Amino acid sequence: MLLAIDCGNTNTVFAIWDGEQFLAHWRTSTEWQRTADQYYVWLSTLMKLQNLDVTITDVIVSSTVPRVVFNLRVMADRYFDTRPLVVGKPDCLLPVDVRVDEGTQVGPDRLVNTVAGHNLYGGDLIVVDFGTATTFDVVAGDGAYVGGVIAPGVNLSLEALHQAAAALPHVDISKPQAVIGTNTVACMQSGVFWGYIGLVREICARIKAERACKMRVISTGGLAPLFQQSEALFDAFEDDLTIHGLTVIHAFNEDAA
Ligand SMILES: Nc1ncnc2c1ncn2[C@@H]1O[C@H](COP(=O)(O)OP(=O)(O)OP(=O)(O)O)[C@@H](O)[C@H]1O
Numbered sequence: 269m270l271l272a273i274d275c276g277n278t279n280t281v282f283a284i285w286d287g288e289q290f291l292a293h294w295r296t297s298t299e300w301q302r303t304a305d306q307y308y309v310w311l312s313t314l315m316k317l318q319n320l321d322v323t324i325t326d327v328i329v330s331s332t333v334p335r336v337v338f339n340l341r342v343m344a345d346r347y348f349d350t351r352p353l354v355v356g357k358p359d360c361l362l363p364v365d366v367r368v369d370e371g372t373q374v375g376p377d378r379l380v381n382t383v384a385g386h387n388l389y390g391g392d393l394i395v396v397d398f399g400t401a402t403t404f405d406v407v408a409g410d411g412a413y414v415g416g417v418i419a420p421g422v423n424l425s426l427e428a429l430h431q432a433a434a435a436l437p438h439v440d441i442s443k444p445q446a447v448i449g450t451n452t453v454a455c456m457q458s459g460v461f462w463g464y465i466g467l468v469r470e471i472c473a474r475i476k477a478e479r480a481c482k483m484r485v486i487s488t489g490g491l492a493p494l495f496q497q498s499e500a501l502f503d504a505f506e507d508d509l510t511i512h513g514l515t516v517i518h519a520f521n522e523d524a525a
Pocket residue numbers: 275276277278279280398399400401440441488489490491494
């Protein structure tokens with residue numbers, strides 16, 4: 269049984285994969301101070317609540333926060349008696365090439381999304397992930413990661429306005445009724461919502477022009493459906509793209525062993 273862990277800058281997802289399907293997945297906030305024991309208490313409690321009586325034999329981790337990897341390694345060793353595969357480390361093989369400037373450390377979540385996108389769709393792709401940052405990963409027909417775009421995340425953009433301007437409140441994203449806001453909240457939502465529609469459309473159009481080929485656009489992350497319902501920006505939406513990619517990378521390393 270595989271435990272796949274996707275650690276983002278805001279949230280961490282744990283998922284249990286039996287080789288064919290996910291038996292469960294849980295989300296917690298990312299905090300580098302959390303110890304191996306704390307992770308295990310949390311995880312084992314949720315497993316019991318779900319009557320999930322399984323033995324975890326393998327662990328794979330993708331983490332955009334380097335500091336959390338240590339405690340996840342200790343958890344895997346102490347409680348599951350296994351050495352985790354960590355995406356981005358030399359002993360974790362990737363089934364795709366990474367074609368970037370020398371010395372660049374591509375975010376492991378972007379590598380995993382690339383693998384997942386290529387595995388599910390193949391062909392030339394743009395993978396858009398609405399996380400803490402909004403990332404665009406450009407995937408070549410052979411599955412290689414060939415670069416991309418990093419933009420400030422939706423919630424981060426709204427939070428930045430609130431943090432920097434004394435009169436601007438904390439606001440949650442939603443689709444405003446109109447572009448012209450007649451109150452502060454509506455003005456802020458309009459700026460971020462319609463600004464984001466424009467950002468996604470423009471960046472995808474320019475990537476396609478630069479690559480000079482037809483590309484499918486795949487989206488993931490909790491906020492993708494909010495943007496998709498308004499304009500057809502994406503060809504497909506995948507709820508659990510990153511976690512799926514982790515299972516593909518794990519299987520590839522098993523086969524290579
Ligand atoms: N309509 C909505 N309004 C505000 N937030 C939403 C809405 N729908 C989903 N979300 C939030 O979007 C987030 C989506 O999670 P996702 O994994 O894509 O990014 P994240 O976990 O916040 O970022 P990271 O992976 O960088 O840590 C979740 O925190 C979820 O609560």
